[in-house]
Amino acid sequence: MIEVKNLRKNFGPLDVLKDINLEIQDGEIYGLVGKSGAGKSTLLRCVNGLESYSAGSLKVNGVEVKDLDKNGLRMLRKDIGMIFQQFPMMTRKTVFENIAFPMKCWKYNKTEIKSRVEELAEIVGIADKLKEKPTTLSGGQKQRVAIARALSMNPKILLSDEATSALDPTTTKAILNLLFEINQRLGITILVVTHQMEVVRQICGRMSLLENGEMTLSGEVDKLFLSGSSMLRQFLGEETAAPQQGVNLRIMLLDDDHSRKMLSRIARELEVEYKICGGGMENYRGKQLGDMMINLEEKDALRVKAFLDEEKIIWHEC
Template sequence: MITLENITKTFQTKKQTAVTALNGVSLTVEKGEIYGVIGYSGAGKSTLIRCVNLLEPPTSGQVKIDGVDLTGLSKEALRNVRQKIGMIFQGFNLLKTATVYQNIAIPLKLTGVKEADIDARVKKYLKIVSLEDKHNVYPNQLSGGQKQRVAIARALSHEPEILLSDEATSALDPDTTDQILALLHKINQELGITILLITHEMHVIQQICDRVAVMENGDIVEQGKVIDVYTNPKHLTTQRFVDSIFPSQIPASIIKDLEQQGPIIDLTFVGDAADRPSLSVISKKFAIETNILSGNIVQLKEQPFGKLRAHIKGAASETNQAIDYLKNQGVQVSEVKSIDSIY
């Protein structure tokens, strides 16, 4: 549905110095999926998402929606295509002097929607975002989460096929973030709307995304299914994001003592493997002792995913058999070779 081909974007500073924000970025978002783009500040992700609806025209490359290259369209044709693309922002962008109802109705009126249809749409989408009782309230009477719900209803009222989310949860507290993410997932599932979102939070990616692209310095350094990227991060930036939800730093004094007694291993559990008491089993099955040093289990969109760092104490023959057993049970195992690899 969305295809970006070799997108570059160069800005000119006041001193006429060229700054490249995007450097030949390509990605494809399939119809009906939730695709996340994650990166640290300055990675180029906000520029990228604004290129999708040409709020930020790319310097070069093609932006295709359903096979149509937007960069070659007339202004009128581009306006028509944009009707299929809704967008929500971190800052909500609501009119302070207009009611919730008016914030949704006014943009519809400006695009030529009939009055009767406007009223029906406003009521329909306020119900979807669970704000049907707030239609006469002003934005300053709403919480941050409620303001974002109004912004989502406004975007949906144009009945788009695509929804772009530009850091839509960054200004919200954790509980409200979860509520907004649940709402976006509901919109995707029930309305069939394709969602492309950008974020700097791994929690957002793991909660609702099907696939993810990791950006750094204007490039996509890694992309794929969320579960694949989580279980086998290849780029250092991706590893940093994954490590942020699986902290594994251990005091050097403890490591020094433990590594003399047996291997320190990293275990990755996916799906059913996350529910099995694997370490307990090998402690009983082999002449070893196990000690969990760090770890966490999180819920991805459709399955649990966990990582543990553990120490196995015992004779080499026994520890090797235990590790082989874990691998045969579907657990990914890698040995931490030295203190340096832990940091």
């Protein structure tokens, strides 16, 4: 669906994207994560042809974007919907007219427009708002209008550029659930650009971490978490100050009772005392995953490590 090889983008002497390699499959939700200025939005704009790239290859559905002429780019963008952090609305137009706008530009007839707008309004949960003006809507409702408009041309790909950053946590969760439902229902490939790891945890199957224009980490979201990646922890600001004395172990807690009982079993069955230094649980696409860092004396470390290995528990020394 989207294939990126050795992609580079320069603004004058400034390297914004450096040797980016990425492959996104049909129908998946993929996360591009990074801090502000990492190059995420620039990469997104290269995908839909709003930005040119300096070197490398970027193919969408097998077509090299840089080789497209003006009409080819127009056809490419017809197949790519886009939603943004801010939800630009035509305030003098109704919700119906805002959703219908792309179809009117492409000269769809009134019957097709009416049918499609009503269908999308039902999907995104604003069927009762079609006659209202955007100024009467909440932030979450405006984003639902923006999503419906992005879907109006039956795109194969949906690009989400920080689409939940301006929303409160409850509304963010509702919008992410909506995007996940759209992906499952319509089979649309979704590329999510965000600096919010909770967005990736909730809906993305795979992700890449961008730092200073470079892709430093890629893989399945839950496996990257379970790998104990220090890069990911540093990005999340989750590096716990580990005690200098003794041995520090980070024990991964999976979505099962077996791993979650491990801390109590270490104390009970091995009769080992330890200190809990930090940890927590998070929701990863419906699975509860977490970790706990413990500090124990060196004399007990080998026994505890052997016990964890025997019980097939994932752990990392830190």
